[in-house]
Amino acid sequence: xxxxxxxxxxxxxxxxxxxxxxxxxxxxxxxxxxxxxxxxxxxxxxxxxxxxxxxxxxxxxxxxxxxxxxxxxxxxxxxxxxxxxxxxxxxxxxxxxxxxxxxxxxxxxxxxxxxxxxxxxxxxxxxxxxxxxxxxxxxxxxxxxxxxxxxxxxxxxxxxxxxxxxxxxxxxxxxxxxxxxxxxxxxxxxxxxxxxxxxxxxxxxxxxxxxxxxxxxxxxxxxxxxxxxxxxxxxxxxxxxxxxxxxxxxxxxxxxxxxxxxxxxxxxxxxxxxxxxxxxxxxxxxxxxxxxxxxxxxxxxxxxxxxxxxxxxxxxxxxxxxxxxxxxxxxxxxxxxxxxxxxxxxxxxxxxxxxxxxxxxxxxxxxxxxxxxxxxxxxxxxxxxxxxxxxxxxxxxxxxxxxxxxxxxxxxxxxxxxxxxxxxxxxxxxxxxxxxxxx
Numbered sequence: 018x019x020x021x022x023x024x025x026x027x028x029x030x031x032x033x034x035x036x037x038x039x040x041x042x043x044x045x046x047x048x049x050x051x052x053x054x055x056x057x058x059x060x061x062x063x064x065x066x067x068x069x070x071x072x073x074x075x076x077x078x079x080x081x082x083x084x085x086x087x088x089x090x091x092x093x094x095x096x097x098x099x100x101x102x103x104x105x106x107x108x109x110x111x112x113x114x115x116x117x118x119x120x121x122x123x124x125x126x127x128x129x130x131x132x133x134x135x136x137x138x139x140x141x142x143x144x145x146x147x148x149x150x151x152x153x154x155x156x157x158x159x160x161x162x163x164x165x166x167x168x169x170x171x172x173x174x175x176x177x178x179x180x181x182x183x184x185x186x187x188x189x190x191x192x193x194x195x196x197x198x199x200x201x202x203x204x205x206x207x208x209x210x211x212x213x214x215x216x217x218x219x220x221x222x223x224x225x226x227x228x229x230x231x232x233x234x235x236x237x238x239x240x241x242x243x244x245x246x247x248x249x250x251x252x253x254x255x256x257x258x259x260x261x262x263x264x265x266x267x268x269x270x271x272x273x274x275x276x277x278x279x280x281x282x283x284x285x286x287x288x289x290x291x292x293x294x295x296x297x298x299x300x301x302x303x304x305x306x307x308x309x310x311x312x313x314x315x316x317x318x319x320x321x322x323x324x325x326x327x328x329x330x331x332x333x334x335x336x337x338x339x340x341x342x343x344x345x346x347x348x349x350x351x352x353x354x355x356x357x358x359x360x361x362x363x364x365x366x367x368x369x370x371x372x373x374x375x376x377x378x379x380x381x382x383x384x385x386x387x388x389x390x391x392x393x394x395x396x397x398x399x400x401x402x403x404x405x406x407x408x409x410x411x412x413x414x415x416x417x418x419x420x421x422x423x424x425x426x427x428x429x430x431x432x433x434x435x436x437x438x439x440x441x442x443x444x445x446x447x448x449x450x451x452x453x454x455x456x
Contacts, residue, residue, distance in 0.1 A: 030120055033260045036270075037123035043252025044130035048075050050249055051137040054242025055144065056447075058233035058302070058354050062437025063145045064447035070140045070152050074160075077153060078133035081161030085109055086132060087125055089161075090168035093175075102177035105169050127256065128168070131200050132160040134253075138204025139414075141354035143211040145218050146434050149442060151427045155211065155417060163413050164203050167406055171199050178402050189384045189394045191402035192375065194273070195257035197317035197367030198406050205361020206410040208352065214418035215428050217351030219435065228346045231353070236301055243305040250277050250312050254319045269320045272379075276319040277312065280331040284311020287335035295339075306355055310338040313363040318371035326374035326386075333370075334363045368403050372396030 052071040056064045092108035093100045100106045107113065111125065136159045140152065171191050174181040180190025193199055223229055233239060255273040260266050288307025292300045314334035315327055322330065341362040342355050352358070372395045377385040385391030421427040433441040440446060 029261075030118065034119040034123045036261055037120065037127045037256065037259065040252035040256025041123065041127045041130050043249050044127065044134065044256065045075070047130075047134055047246050047249030047253070048137065050242045050245030050247075051134070051141070052242070053238045053245060054305075055137075055141050055354060057235040057238030057240075057242060058141075059144050060231065060437070061234040061448060062439055062446070064234075064439060065443045065445075066149075066438035067140070067144055068447065069443065070156075071137055073153070074133050074136045074140065074156055077156045078136055078160040079129055081157045082129045082132045082165070083111060083125075084161065086161045086165040087111065087128065089165035090128065091124075091173050100169070100173065100175040102175065103170065104166055105173065105175075124259075131196060131253075132164050135164045135200050135204040135207075136160050138201065138356050138360045139207040139211060142205075142208025142352045142356035143215055144353045145438070146215055146428055147211070148421075148426055148429055151418075151421050154421065154426075155207070155414065158417060159203070159207055159414070163207070163410060164200075167199050167203055167409065170405065171402060178398065178405065188382070189398050191368075191398050192321065192371045192380075192395070193317040193368055193402070194320050195254045195316045197313060197315075197364045198402060201313045201316065201360040201364035201367070202403070202406045203410050205357045205359070205364055206407055207414040209350070209357040209361055210411055210415040211418050212345075212350050212352050212357070214415070214422050215351075217349060218353070219431060221351045222349050226349060233302065233353075239302055239305055243308055247281055247308060247312065250281070250316075253277075254316055258320060269379075273319040276315055276322060276324070276327045279324060279327050280311040280315035280319070280334075281308045282311070283328045283331035284308050284314070284334055284338075287311075287332045288338060291335055291339055306338060306359055307335050309359050310334040310363045313360055314367040314370065316364075317367040318375060321371060321375040321379040323374075323376055326370075326376075330367070330370040330374065334366055337362050337366050365403050365407070368399050369396070372399035 048071060052068055055067045055071060059067055088107055088109035089105045092105035094107040136156045139155060139159060170176040170178050171193055173179055176182055178191040180192050182190060218231065220229055221231060251274055254277045255270045258266055258269045258273060261270065285304045285308040288310065289299065289304045292298065292303040311331035311334050314330050338358050341358040345352055345357065373386050373388045375386040375395060376389060377391060383391065384395045387393055387396045418427060429438065
């Protein structure tokens with residue numbers, strides 16, 4: 018290879034590394050957004066508890082993903098081997114680190130930030146009544162095993178349904194750029210299983226089964242968390258293109274950022290008017306949840322969908338958010354942050370929307386969206402991927418939570434719940450307003 022070609026290759030590698038490091042920081046910054054959103058959306062007596070869980074999602078997630086998760090997701094026994102269709106087989110504890118380039122190190126960091134996000138989604142659905150030891154267990158299990166297996170299926174070049182594995186599915190693979198299914202469905206369905214096994218918070222439903230409002234204590238924190246998450250999504254979606262190697266990839270990065278913006282805006286406005294139509298109020302928290310629903314719904318296809326289909330996808334996500342939230346209440350399933358409606362249900366829709374609306378020009382093959390005339394192959398693979406992710410996550414986490422419940426390790430006692438987890442488990446309130454506590 019000529020010297021100038023080597024120089025160009027080196028510059029491309031440096032640019033790709035910088036892109037991934039910058040986007041990794043944005044995705045990791047989403048942990049601050051989740052922390053603020055969770056804190057604002059629950060009662061003040063449990064704020065310290067939810068915050069320590071958010072902090073430890075990053076810490077526990079980093080160690081679990083380093084030890085086994087990254088190897089299960091992308092690992093091979095040697096650099097020349099291929100892994101199995103269903104699980105990675107090497108590079109545990111980054112044992113092949115001597116072979117990693119700058120892009121390789123950044124790839125690990127970027128994927129760890131995604132894993133931590135999936136775990137945090139789950140904790141929101143189980144807020145205000147979960148034992149701390151149970152939290153530590155599912156955080157490690159999710160980031161070290163459950164999530165990485167799904168990553169291998171969908172994003173590894175060896176995965177059984179991956180769009181990067183051209184030998185599978187006659188050239189058609191599951192398209193999920195940044196994780197509507199891989200990240201959000203995993204976190205959402207894990208949270209759903211946890212909420213079912215835990216049961217509702219004491220007093221959440223009346224004697225007649227009707228839900229009793231338990232609003233969050235601080236709308237300011239909820240709004241702050243929403244905006245931080247929106248900013249973080251510009252690392253989540255554009256960063257998942259992974260490279261700036263040519264004008265085509267640069268166009269994907271830019272297009273992904275614009276589609277992300279349109280989806281967030283549409284989800285927020287649509288939810289605002291839906292809530293106004295049915296509840297006769299302009300609800301701030303509903304708008305925040307609508308923004309997040311729109312973002313989740315476009316995460317799979319932001320690089321392969323056009324503007325008008327992006328807006329339509331986000332509009333439908335507002336309907337799905339409202340419908341699934343109402344269904345959970347009807348079933349007496351208590352999800353304090355609407356984590357499953359936002360991440361689980363809208364994650365399903367985001368994956369299916371790709372199969373319906375992906376544009377031929379952006380995909381570069383004949384297996385494009387059904388609505389646009391591309392036939393049924395892509396939507397078939399998308400449905401298969403959605404069913405596989407939902408089944409895998411629900412079964413593994415469902416069994417785990419069931420065992421914890423039988424061992425008496427899942428839910429806190431009634432007296433601890435009444436007192437609040439901050440006082441009963443963490444030594445005091447998150448808000449020390451007594452005299453002396455303000456100085």
